[in-house]
Amino acid sequence: xxxxxxxxxxxxxxxxxxxxxxxxxxxxxxxxxxxxxxxxxxxxxxxxxxxxxxxxxxxxxxxxxxxxxxxx
Amino acid sequence: xxxxxxxxxxxxxxxxxxxxxxxxxxxxxxxxxxxxxxxxxxxxxxxxxxxxxxxxxxxxxxxxxxxxxxxxxxxxxxxxxxxxxxxxxxxxxxxxxxxxxxxxxxxxxxxxxxxxxxxxxxxxxxxxxxxxxxxxxxxxxxxxxxxxxxxxxxxxxxxxxxxxxxxxxxxxxxxxxxxxxxxxxxxxxxxxxxxxxxxxxxxxxxxxxxxxxxxxxxxxxxxxxxxxxxxxxxxxxxxxxxxxxxxxxxxxxxxxxxxxxxxxxxxxxxxxxxxxxxxxxxxxxxxxxxxxxxxxxxxxxxxxxxxxxxxxxxxxxxxxxxxxxxxxxxxxxxxxxxxxxxxxxxxxxxxxxxxxxxxxxxxxxxxxxx
Numbered sequence: 001x002x003x004x005x006x007x008x009x010x011x012x013x014x015x016x017x018x019x020x021x022x023x024x025x026x027x028x029x030x031x032x033x034x035x036x037x038x039x040x041x042x043x044x045x046x047x048x049x050x051x052x053x054x055x056x057x058x059x060x061x062x063x064x065x066x067x068x069x070x071x072x
Numbered sequence: 073x074x075x076x077x078x079x080x081x082x083x084x085x086x087x088x089x090x091x092x093x094x095x096x097x098x099x100x101x102x103x104x105x106x107x108x109x110x111x112x113x114x115x116x117x118x119x120x121x122x123x124x125x126x127x128x129x130x131x132x133x134x135x136x137x138x139x140x141x142x143x144x145x146x147x148x149x150x151x152x153x154x155x156x157x158x159x160x161x162x163x164x165x166x167x168x169x170x171x172x173x174x175x176x177x178x179x180x181x182x183x184x185x186x187x188x189x190x191x192x193x194x195x196x197x198x199x200x201x202x203x204x205x206x207x208x209x210x211x212x213x214x215x216x217x218x219x220x221x222x223x224x225x226x227x228x229x230x231x232x233x234x235x236x237x238x239x240x241x242x243x244x245x246x247x248x249x250x251x252x253x254x255x256x257x258x259x260x261x262x263x264x265x266x267x268x269x270x271x272x273x274x275x276x277x278x279x280x281x282x283x284x285x286x287x288x289x290x291x292x293x294x295x296x297x298x299x300x301x302x303x304x305x306x307x308x309x310x311x312x313x314x315x316x317x318x319x320x321x322x323x324x325x326x327x328x329x330x331x332x333x334x335x336x337x338x339x340x341x342x343x344x345x346x347x348x349x350x351x352x353x354x355x356x357x358x359x360x361x362x363x364x365x366x367x368x369x370x371x372x373x374x375x376x377x378x379x380x381x382x383x384x385x386x387x388x389x390x391x392x393x394x395x396x397x398x399x400x401x402x403x404x405x406x407x408x409x410x411x412x413x414x415x416x417x418x419x420x421x422x423x424x425x426x427x428x429x430x431x432x433x434x435x436x437x438x439x440x441x442x
Binding site for chain 2: 010011012013015016017019031032033034043044045
């Protein structure tokens with residue numbers, strides 16, 4: 001099965017902030033459930049295309065939106 | 073056909089009418105919406121977006137860039153309780169405005185906090201220039217009702233914070249948010265409590281607070297947040313720290329619609345000032361309002377000298393259809409300050425939907441009824 005890169009956030013506030021930032025820049029994304037083997041945090045994480053994840057990481061860091069990255 | 077008149081003058085109690093979009097948005101949530109967080113299907117994602125977009129919008133209204141420090145609650149009273157019960161009072165002493173509401177006075181009494189009254193003019197407007205250095209010492213917090221729900225006086229928040237620069241300031245914006253500008257960051261306000269159903273024209277059951285430094289408060293209501301779920305302790309990050317349980321999402325849908333559809337005033341200030349001036353000429357009533365109209369909002373009261381306030385309010389309703397509130401308005405301190413305790417007053421509070429004709433009709437009803 002293909003590996004996927006996801007951005008994890010500590011709460012919904014940050015998920016929606018992250019989504020807004022990603023949407024503004026026009027990156028493809030998908031909000032998906034957080035896999036339970038990673039965390040039971042807030043129920044949502046954001047899946048980003050492999051080619052875009054470095055840009056999105058930089059974008060979220062620039063905006064000060066706390067996150068972590070996992071491969072699922 | 074008789075012209076429509078808006079005879080509802082009890083907007084300080086709760087606003088009416090609301091923008092039509094408010095009810096539509098609430099119905100949309102009831103029919104289509106989901107919860108906030110906790111899972112990742114469209115119904116929940118859509119509702120979570122609405123909650124967070126509303127939080128950001130409220131942050132803009134309050135004048136802060138720290139959107140995550142806006143906490144949803146069910147009204148300003150609940151918010152004030154959370155702030156006061158979560159704050160550590162070292163000296164057990166606060167200073168309050170002379171026009172405080174029981175939303176502040178009762179929690180302070182429950183907590184056993186000593187209360188001093190800030191120096192003020194006859195109308196309750198805080199006389200910042202009379203605050204002496206000794207008043208500032210050993211004070212844990214200053215609390216100010218931004219706009220009085222009795223006489224509508226608008227307090228000088230920024231000047232007050234300049235004097236009390238090192239003391240936490242709690243602003244009760246129940247009557248002010250949506251009516252006058254609030255600049256939490258610029259004025260360096262520590263806490264702002266607000267409600268959604270008055271000046272913001274949203275539904276009841278919405279409101280909350282802003283906290284500049286979340287570390288200054290402990291959470292006194294705890295429970296599930298959908299985050300850090302493996303722990304029995306509340307998360308220490310915002311806004312989760314103060315938001316246990318499912319928020320009033322239906323209400324927040326309505327509040328967002330209200331924030332996105334705030335109408336322009338259909339009445340003007342010179343007309344209101346002219347009506348106040350004319351009412352002041354009537355020897356049978358005392359008008360409770362700001363001495364200087366620079367500090368007057370769209371709330372004022374009258375106190376008939378020889379008539380019971382509830383009887384007068386009933387007469388206005390029974391004979392003219394005017395809907396108002398009479399009594400102490402949950403603000404005995406304000407009435408003690410203004411010399412109208414325990415009788416109280418008959419209060420009139422406007423909506424942006426009122427017209428100058430509505431105001432003039434109100435004036436004629438008061439004059440005829442007295």
